[in-house]
Amino acid sequence: MHLELIDYGIIALYFLFVLGIGLMLKKKIKTGNDFLMSNRNIPLWITSLAFISANLGAQEVLGMAANGAKYGLYTVHFYWLGATLAMIFLGVFMMPFYYGSKARSVPEYLKLRFDEKTRTFNALTFAGMTVFSSGVSLYALAMLMQVMLGWDFDFSIWLAAGIVLVYIFLGGLTSAVYNEVLQFFLIVLGIAPLVYIALHKAGGWEGIIQHVDDAKLHVWKGLSSPEKNPMGVDAVSMVFGLGFVLAFGYWCTDFLVVQRAMISRNLNEARRTPVIATIPKVFMPLIVILPGIVLLALQQQFDGFQLPINASGQTDYNMVLPLLLKKFYPNGLLGVGITALIASFMSGMAGNVTAFNTVWTFDIYQTHIRKNASEKHYLYVGKITTVAGILISVATAYVARGYNSIMDLLQLVFSFVNAPLFATFFLGMFWKRTTGNGAFWGLMAGTLTAAFVHGVSVAEGKGGWIYHYTDFYSGTSQAFTIAYLSFLACLVVTIVVSLFGKPKPDQELTGLVYSLTERIKDPEQRWYKNPLWLGVAVLVFTIALNIIFF
Amino acid sequence: MDRFLDLRFVIGLFFILTGLLLLLYGCFHPQETINLWSGGLFLIFGLFMAFLSFKVKQS
Numbered sequence: 280m281h282l283e284l285i286d287y288g289i290i291a292l293y294f295l296f297v298l299g300i301g302l303m304l305k306k307k308i309k310t311g312n313d314f315l316m317s318n319r320n321i322p323l324w325i326t327s328l329a330f331i332s333a334n335l336g337a338q339e340v341l342g343m344a345a346n347g348a349k350y351g352l353y354t355v356h357f358y359w360l361g362a363t364l365a366m367i368f369l370g371v372f373m374m375p376f377y378y379g380s381k382a383r384s385v386p387e388y389l390k391l392r393f394d395e396k397t398r399t400f401n402a403l404t405f406a407g408m409t410v411f412s413s414g415v416s417l418y419a420l421a422m423l424m425q426v427m428l429g430w431d432f433d434f435s436i437w438l439a440a441g442i443v444l445v446y447i448f449l450g451g452l453t454s455a456v457y458n459e460v461l462q463f464f465l466i467v468l469g470i471a472p473l474v475y476i477a478l479h480k481a482g483g484w485e486g487i488i489q490h491v492d493d494a495k496l497h498v499w500k501g502l503s504s505p506e507k508n509p510m511g512v513d514a515v516s517m518v519f520g521l522g523f524v525l526a527f528g529y530w531c532t533d534f535l536v537v538q539r540a541m542i543s544r545n546l547n548e549a550r551r552t553p554v555i556a557t558i559p560k561v562f563m564p565l566i567v568i569l570p571g572i573v574l575l576a577l578q579q580q581f582d583g584f585q586l587p588i589n590a591s592g593q594t595d596y597n598m599v600l601p602l603l604l605k606k607f608y609p610n611g612l613l614g615v616g617i618t619a620l621i622a623s624f625m626s627g628m629a630g631n632v633t634a635f636n637t638v639w640t641f642d643i644y645q646t647h648i649r650k651n652a653s654e655k656h657y658l659y660v661g662k663i664t665t666v667a668g669i670l671i672s673v674a675t676a677y678v679a680r681g682y683n684s685i686m687d688l689l690q691l692v693f694s695f696v697n698a699p700l701f702a703t704f705f706l707g708m709f710w711k712r713t714t715g716n717g718a719f720w721g722l723m724a725g726t727l728t729a730a731f732v733h734g735v736s737v738a739e740g741k742g743g744w745i746y747h748y749t750d751f752y753s754g755t756s757q758a759f760t761i762a763y764l765s766f767l768a769c770l771v772v773t774i775v776v777s778l779f780g781k782p783k784p785d786q787e788l789t790g791l792v793y794s795l796t797e798r799i800k801d802p803e804q805r806w807y808k809n810p811l812w813l814g815v816a817v818l819v820f821t822i823a824l825n826i827i828f829f
Numbered sequence: 830m831d832r833f834l835d836l837r838f839v840i841g842l843f844f845i846l847t848g849l850l851l852l853l854y855g856c857f858h859p860q861e862t863i864n865l866w867s868g869g870l871f872l873i874f875g876l877f878m879a880f881l882s883f884k885v886k887q888s
Contacts, residue, residue: 285850296839299833299839304834468844468871472863472866476863483857604840609858610858615851615867725857
């Protein structure tokens with residue numbers, strides 16, 4: 280793939296804008312709260328798009344196109360089953376506790392609801408996970424630039440990391456959020472022409488139906504047995520593992536995304552943020568999954584659309600989008616496509632780094648190292664933490680070089696940390712009897728169970744590091760199963776330990792637990808401004824899509 | 830300079846410039862019509878976002 284001056288010009292224009300946004304916002308940053316929390320003053324349309332865009336990183340854009348080719352339409356479960364319902368649940372039921380409690384982070388909510396040790400455990404695991412994810416984004420970017428453009432691996436890593444560092448360092452969370460919105464439009468508008476051209480070449484949807492294996496063109500058909508569907512999963516692990524545990528664990532408790540709603544101007548907007556975000560989320564498969572399916576149809580009709588083989592001798596599905604870019608985009612638009620890919624990596628990385636610096640500064644540094652310091656001091660710490668987060672991400676990127684499927688790897692990590700977490704939040708918010716000890720030991724049991732199940736099971740050559748006891752059809756199936764088993768372990772242990780402990784008095788739980796919090800009567804009469812009715816409308820539409828593509 | 834703190838304007842400006850670059854390049858390489866189409870699309874989107882920022886400012 281050869282770039283010309285016009286392509287480099289578009290990439291340079293993008294870099295100029297992201298840095299310019301940071302520079303313009305610099306003068307608005309005076310305190311730690313401005314830097315890490317945007318002073319809770321961001322308009323609804325920005326928080327909603329940032330909510331989606333923070334998740335629109337490398338694993339989404341490259342990974343989902345890869346999964347589209349690998350698993351076909353089954354991949355839309357990550358959206359229509361594994362996102363929509365959980366995002367609506369977050370907006371309607373959980374945001375009142377996060378926003379109303381005035382917690383500055385998800386771990387801080389755990390402190391208010393339970394105790395310090397639960398918060399610290401969550402803060403440490405979350406911090407580790409974010410820098411890991413950030414590093415994976417960086418690694419994917421550098422690999423892609425190396426393969427596609429022949430750029431030096433080290434140069435790509437330091438260039439991308441340097442730009443993200445500068446715009447976050449200057450403008451803090453607001454800068455990251457503003458850039459995420461720009462990145463969202465760039466990714467959608469930059470990839471949409473590619474989907475259109477490739478689909479046209481493949482003969483439209485009719486061409487796909489004629490040339491792609493029928494098993495890859497259904498969403499639910501074949502779920503009765505792992506052998507009958509391309510993802511190799513069973514109905515229980517799909518619905519309970521992905522649709523409930525992983526989806527709710529990620530969208531309802533992961534501070535990376537929840538943070539975008541927590542910086543809204545008021546509670547109504549905080550509740551509507553994830554619900555409005557479901558609207559682009561439902562349509563996102565058109566941009567990120569469809570290219571993978573279209574490629575399958577093109578492979579059957581034309582030469583030159585075969586995916587390359589990676590170093591471990593397997594088909595490199597992560598090259599779906601780069602291959603289509605190379606085939607269909609001329610110079611000019613190619614610069615836009617490459618910039619869209621770069622934007623997706625930087626978006627994912629910046630989201631993780633801003634969540635990391637908030638959690639580190641508020642939940643670890645301010646809690647355990649230096650309490651009651653000035654706002655200026657926490658601003659300084661936030662900035663230093665940003666630099667440290669970027670450097671750790673760079674180190675992680677080099678470690679991540681040994682893995683092939685980015686998506687499977689991330690799912691695995693999320694299942695270790697996030698899956699049990701939703702049980703803790705669910706019990707904490709909806710069962711006032713839950714105690715701090717119950718929450719803490721439940722989380723420990725859930726995480727250990729996840730690690731144990733991975734240690735005794737093998738899928739696609741991974742796992743079984745304790746004892747090779749059983750096999751899964753695919754890494755995805757293994758991840759889903761680990762998720763729901765760790766969720767159940769956390770749920771059971773939390774309940775049992777809580778029953779033997781003394782719960783907090785009711786007056787300390789007001790605003791933190793559903794049964795002790797006054798119901799919100801939203802004065803807004805128009806349905807589209809009411810989170811509940813808007814959520815119901817999106818849900819009905821999503822169900823209709825599931826039926827159409829059954 | 831306050832205009833640059835309005836994200837609608839910033840996004841609009843970015844897509845106007847990108848659209849113009851693609852249109853200009855497309856004029857010199859007319860065999861690749863997709864550059865012209867995409868450039869036009871980006872330009873319209875950019876103008877729409879800029880229009881929104883001006884409209885909100887006035888109201």
